[in-house]
Amino acid sequence: MFSPEGPTLRELAVQALSSVEHGYDLLAPKFDHTPFRTPGPVLDAVAAVLRRTAPYEDGLDLCCGTGAGLDVLAEVCRGGVTGVDLSAGMLAEARARAGAPVRLVRADARALPFGPAFDLVVSFGALGHFLPRELPGLFAQVHAVLRPGGRFAFPVMAPPRPSSLGYWMLLGFDTGMRVRNAVWRPPFVMYYRAVRFGDLLRELERAGFVADLHALPGFGRRPDGSPRARLVVARSGPHPAAGTVHP
Numbered sequence: 001m002f003s004p005e006g007p008t009l010r011e012l013a014v015q016a017l018s019s020v021e022h023g024y025d026l027l028a029p030k031f032d033h034t035p036f037r038t039p040g041p042v043l044d045a046v047a048a049v050l051r052r053t054a055p056y057e058d059g060l061d062l063c064c065g066t067g068a069g070l071d072v073l074a075e076v077c078r079g080g081v082t083g084v085d086l087s088a089g090m091l092a093e094a095r096a097r098a099g100a101p102v103r104l105v106r107a108d109a110r111a112l113p114f115g116p117a118f119d120l121v122v123s124f125g126a127l128g129h130f131l132p133r134e135l136p137g138l139f140a141q142v143h144a145v146l147r148p149g150g151r152f153a154f155p156v157m158a159p160p161r162p163s164s165l166g167y168w169m170l171l172g173f174d175t176g177m178r179v180r181n182a183v184w185r186p187p188f189v190m191y192y193r194a195v196r197f198g199d200l201l202r203e204l205e206r207a208g209f210v211a212d213l214h215a216l217p218g219f220g221r222r223p224d225g226s227p228r229a230r231l232v233v234a235r236s237g238p239h240p241a242a243g244t245v246h247p
Contacts, residue, residue: 001113019186020129021086024065028089031066032097033131038068038124042229045216046122046155049231050076053151056120060084060145062109063093063126067094067102072122074100079119084112110137122144123154128191135195139207146236152209153233156197158222200232209234 007015007030015023024031031037050056056216059073064083073081082103085091091104096105107113109126121142130138142152161167168190181187204211211234215227222228 006030022036024087025089028093045218047072048076058118060118061118062123065090069122069124070102112141112145114175116147118145119150121152129189132195135203143236150236151233155231158228204234208237210237
């Protein structure tokens, strides 16, 4: 799972027993050598969809980490590109690898320090860091920083079948994380199966978004014909009551 440049088992254990912020500060120098970094094929697939509705003006990468998603924004935005993350260590890595001028801001995604300054917000793999009860506030923050008609885009993978090894691996990870958080402080919030897809769409609607789903064809389809990966592109509406979700 890890390249020789990646973290050792001891380093991962120390990170897992830290807070989310400090844990990622510790992991940051080796993060890009772990499976936790968003894979290139996912970034390419998202960029391909966003190019069809580009150009955008200003873009924000929510929970940008080491900056993998900043390249996607730089490709489809002709204005400024901003990354925001809670971890100073991850932002330092993003600053070191940035291939284009970007603005990097240390802040909590649940309290974004921006007005309605963006036309596109993207997020890659960050929603697992928020408990289901936090999603309304998170989506309200994203809605508040988007200009009217702006988009919030993030990829989602179909959950594995209960008969698959992947299902039991994710279940085991989430169970271990819940046990860890029950007996150890500070908590480290990272769950792969905390929010159901339907609940995610409903919370977007309540926050004032109209969501469209785009299949990412490079990842194939499940036996029932549904895509294994989708890009959610949620357009900000004028008021939560006006939003509708298209399946």
